[in-house]
Each structure stands twice: as structure tokens, then as C-alpha cells.
Amino acid sequence: MSIQFFPVRNFFKLFYYFFKREIRDKYLGNLTGIAWVFIQPIITLLIYWFVFDKIFQARFSKDQQEVGFIVYLAVGFWPWMAFSESLIRSITAVSDKSDLIGKIKINLKIPVIASISAVFCLNMIGYLVVLVSLAVFNENFDYISIPLLILPVAQMYLLAIALGLMFSAFNVFIKDTQQFITTIITLWFFLTPIIYSESILPDRFKQIIQFNPLYTPITFIHRAVITHESLPWLKLSILYLVTFLLLYLAVKMFDKLADHFADFH
Numbered sequence: 001m002s003i004q005f006f007p008v009r010n011f012f013k014l015f016y017y018f019f020k021r022e023i024r025d026k027y028l029g030n031l032t033g034i035a036w037v038f039i040q041p042i043i044t045l046l047i048y049w050f051v052f053d054k055i056f057q058a059r060f061s062k063d064q065q066e067v068g069f070i071v072y073l074a075v076g077f078w079p080w081m082a083f084s085e086s087l088i089r090s091i092t093a094v095s096d097k098s099d100l101i102g103k104i105k106i107n108l109k110i111p112v113i114a115s116i117s118a119v120f121c122l123n124m125i126g127y128l129v130v131l132v133s134l135a136v137f138n139e140n141f142d143y144i145s146i147p148l149l150i151l152p153v154a155q156m157y158l159l160a161i162a163l164g165l166m167f168s169a170f171n172v173f174i175k176d177t178q179q180f181i182t183t184i185i186t187l188w189f190f191l192t193p194i195i196y197s198e199s200i201l202p203d204r205f206k207q208i209i210q211f212n213p214l215y216t217p218i219t220f221i222h223r224a225v226i227t228h229e230s231l232p233w234l235k236l237s238i239l240y241l242v243t244f245l246l247l248y249l250a251v252k253m254f255d256k257l258a259d260h261f262a263d264f265h
Contacts, residue, residue: 011110018114023122038126041081045074052195071138074130075225076194076218079149082123083156083214084185086116090164091171091178094261108261109254112168116160124153131225145224151236152217158243159213165250169257192218213239 053069093112135143171177192214198206209215216235223229 011107014106014110015114015117018111019118022111022115022118038129041078041123041126044081045070045077048073048077048195068138071134071141072197072222072226073195074134075221076192078123078127078130079153079156079217079221080189080192080194080214082120082127082153083160084189085123086119086157086160087164087167088178088182088185089119090115090160091167091181093164094168095171095175108258109165109251112164112254113161116157116164120157120160127153134225140226142225142228148224148231149221152220155217155236155240155243156214158240158247162243162247162250165247165254169254172257172261188212188214193222194218213242 049070052073090112093115094108097108097111131143131146131149134141135146167177167181191209191212193209198209198219201209216232216239220232220236223231
């Protein structure tokens with residue numbers, strides 16, 4: 001006899017269970033796990049700073065030069081790390097629960113969402129520390145606009161959930177989904193204006209990268225706290241609508257494919 005879980009009544013209980021398990025198993029299970037969440041982005045950030053600023057001497061606008069390349073890089077890099085790492089981890093969130101598939105009737109969307117939420121939560125703690133440090137030590141950093149960053153980061157979080165639901169469902173049937181998406185994530189990073197300013201790009205490339213769903217939130221972040229340009233409210237609003245639509249479709253697709261998980265796990 002299968003165990004029944006009613007999604008409305010037990011959603012938050014199950015979410016908390018998988019959220020806590022995600023942090024415990026993947027971050028608290030070893031001595032450096034939780035520290036590595038903060039160390040890895042810092043090390044990667046320093047590598048990019050050294051390569052692109054000191055070796056290639058990346059060109060930026062006057063406002064961006066005033067705050068420094070590493071500041072420009074940091075404010076966009078941490079949300080990207082939260083997005084990319086959470087998405088990659090979420091891909092195996094269903095296949096890793098093979099012991100539950102077909103045995104316990106449970107909403108398998110919950111471990112996917114919990115996995116993404118755990119990664120975002122930990123990375124946002126590090127991001128907050130970075131933002132506070134920049135506000136204290138960099139006089140050109142617009143700390144007044146920090147609360148506005150919740151909006152683009154939340155959009156990236158919702159997008160990660162939508163894509164995570166789709167890819168985690170695909171991974172049950174196509175086992176190398178994670179390897180393929182990891183490669184795409186690398187390309188995606190370089191198509192997003194994180195380590196370079198869009199101002200240095202030719203006009204035709206500026207138009208192309210605006211189709212990148214992470215272009216608007218990253219641009220919003222940079223404009224809010226660094227360049228002080230007008231914020232892309234309309235573009236972000238449209239992107240929210242598109243993200244909600246994608247999330248709706250992802251849930252529908254996940255539920256449809258979930259009926260066949262037991263046949264492939």
C-alpha cells in the first residue's frame with residue numbers, strides 16, 4: 001500500500017525536509033562543505049579578475065572604471081553562481097530519489113525546488129556579505145539601491161526552478177542531461193555581460209545578447225548599484241511574465257512525464 005502525501009497540506013513540511021537534507025548532505029557532510037560555498041565563488045572571482053583585468057585589461061565605461069573591475073564582476077557573478085549551480089544540482093534531484101519513485105506517492109517537484117532553494121539561499125548569504133562589504137569600503141558603490149536587487153535575483157530564482165523542473169524530468173530518461181547542460185551553462189556565462197561591459201560590444205551583438213534571459217536581470221543589477229543608468233523596469237516586467245509562463249509549462253510537462261518515471265528509474 002503506497003503512502004499518500006497531500007501536496008497542499010504537506011508541501012512546506014516536505015519542502016523543509018528536502019531543503020534541510022540538501023544542506024546537510026551536500027554542504028554539512030564534510031569539514032569544508034559549507035565554507036566551500038563561499039570559498040569557491042571567491043577563488044573563481046579572483047581568477048576572472050586576474051585574467052580579464054590584469055592580463056587582457058578589459059575595457060569598461062567611465063562609471064564602471066570608477067568602482068573597479070572586480071566590483072563590477074562581483075555584483076553580477078554571485079547571482080550567476082546561484083543560478084548556474086542550483087540549476088546543475090537540480091538536474092539529478094529526481095533521479096537521485098529513485099528509491100522513492102514508484103514506492104511512495106510524493107510530489108517529486110518538491111525535492112527539485114528544495115535543491116534550487118538551498119543553493120540560492122546559501123549563495124545569497126555570501127552575496128549579502130559581498131554587497132555590505134562593497135557598501136562599506138567602496139565609496140562609488142550605490143548601497144541605497146541594494147534592496148532593488150531582490151527583483152532581478154528573484155527572477156533568476158524562478159527561472160532556475162522552471163528550467164530545473166524540465167531538465168530534472170528529462171534526466172530520468174536521458175542520463176547525460178547534466179553533462180550537456182553543464183556545457184551549455186559555460187557558453188551561457190560568456191553570453192551574459194558579467195565579465196565584460198555591453199558598451200564595448202558592436203551594436204549587432206548588443207541586440208543579440210538581449211535575447212539572453214539573464215541579460216536583463218544582470219544589467220538591472222549593474223545599473224542599480226554601479227552605472228546609475230535608467231533601470232530596465234519594462235524589460236524586467238516582461239521577463240517576469242515570460243518566466244511565469246515558462247514555469248507554468250514546466251510544471252505541466254513535469255507532471256505529464258512523472259507518470260512514466262517508474263518505468264525508467
